[in-house]
Amino acid sequence: MDFKQYHQPVLVQPLLNHFNLANDSIVFDGTMGFAGHAEAILSEYPSIRYIGFDKDLAAISIAKQRCARFSNVQIINAPFSSMFQHVNNVSVLPTHILLDLGVSSFQIDQSNRGFTFQKNEPLDMRMDTNANLTANQVLHDYSHDALVELFETQGDIRGPQKLVEKIISNRQKNKLQTTFDLVDCVKYGFFVRSRRQFIAMCTKVFQAIRIEVNGEMNELKEFLDHMLKYSGVIVAIITFQPNEDKYLKAFIKDHGLIRITKKPLQSSYQECKKNPRERTAKLRIFQIQ
Numbered sequence: 198m199d200f201k202q203y204h205q206p207v208l209v210q211p212l213l214n215h216f217n218l219a220n221d222s223i224v225f226d227g228t229m230g231f232a233g234h235a236e237a238i239l240s241e242y243p244s245i246r247y248i249g250f251d252k253d254l255a256a257i258s259i260a261k262q263r264c265a266r267f268s269n270v271q272i273i274n275a276p277f278s279s280m281f282q283h284v285n286n287v288s289v290l291p292t293h294i295l296l297d298l299g300v301s302s303f304q305i306d307q308s309n310r311g312f313t314f315q316k317n318e319p320l321d322m323r324m325d326t327n328a329n330l331t332a333n334q335v336l337h338d339y340s341h342d343a344l345v346e347l348f349e350t351q352g353d354i355r356g357p358q359k360l361v362e363k364i365i366s367n368r369q370k371n372k373l374q375t376t377f378d379l380v381d382c383v384k385y386g387f388f389v390r391s392r393r394q395f396i397a398m399c400t401k402v403f404q405a406i407r408i409e410v411n412g413e414m415n416e417l418k419e420f421l422d423h424m425l426k427y428s429g430v431i432v433a434i435i436t437f438q439p440n441e442d443k444y445l446k447a448f449i450k451d452h453g454l455i456r457i458t459k460k461p462l463q464s465s466y467q468e469c470k471k472n473p474r475e476r477t478a479k480l481r482i483f484q485i486q
């Protein structure tokens with residue numbers, strides 16, 4: 198199987214350059230995904246102990262195949278906010294932690310779970326398909342004000358009122374079941390000058406709902422709070438959204454964590470051209486005091 202076809206990991210070389218790994222490191226990878234970073238790390242440091250976590254069973258199944266040739270890899274189906282609860286089960290403490298936030302290209306393009314506005318799919322958006330909350334429920338059950346707040350805070354969208362009115366009117370007529378139904382609401386909800394602007398709006402709207410469905414901001418906040426107890430551990434976090442990076446930057450400063458990368462590392466123009474996911478990716482590496 199060509200794993201790269203499903204998901205190209207971002208910022209691999211900057212991560213390898215600045216993560217300060219050694220052959221006896223113990224890595225907890227909170228977002229194992231398709232094991233792209235895992236494979237890159239293990240290929241360079243084959244004796245590292247590698248413990249991966251992912252909410253998505255489909256991702257875990259692929260990651261297991263990809264890592265089958267390494268004997269020191271263990272993968273756990275759990276949210277990364279709970280990774281420290283597994284320390285006893287795996288009998289080791291991490292020396293390094295990696296988080297590559299958000300969804301994988303596979304989840305967007307091929308999971309049929311409504312992460313993309315490019316295909317007509319059910320409004321699901323769950324990374325963990327056993328979780329309760331779906332995008333459909335958010336769009337049908339949240340009040341007008343709750344939806345406005347969601348789009349403003351999670352999606353960084355200014356003036357989402359018209360969009361929310363359309364969502365509410367369409368849901369009352371039972372016309373909000375698929376991703377294309379939601380795209381219709383976006384068409385009505387904003388005045389855009391170009392196809393590019395329209396795609397940018399769709400991206401923000403879909404992202405805001407996905408973040409809500411998967412509790413992504415809370416996951417990050419919970420992880421960071423628990424992490425503080427593990428002094429000496431080196432942590433690398435790749436974010437794709439300004440909100441997440443802003444929160445992380447402030448957290449590192451407020452808690453006096455040691456910045457290994459003084460500024461966030463970003464991909465070159467050439468890399469962004471090859472892999473569009475690189476465009477918004479920012480990597481921060483720091484050490485817990």
Ligand SMILES: C[S@@+](CC[C@H](N)C(=O)[O-])C[C@H]1O[C@@H](n2cnc3c(N)ncnc32)[C@H](O)[C@@H]1O
Nearest residue numbers: 206228230231232233234251252253276277297
């Ligand atoms: C961007 S992909 C990671 C890709 C991976 N680094 C690679 O190179 O293949 C993010 C993955 O993290 C998982 N994920 C996102 N949030 C999570 C969370 N809070 N807990 C566990 N897994 C999570 C998603 O299901 C997805 O598989």
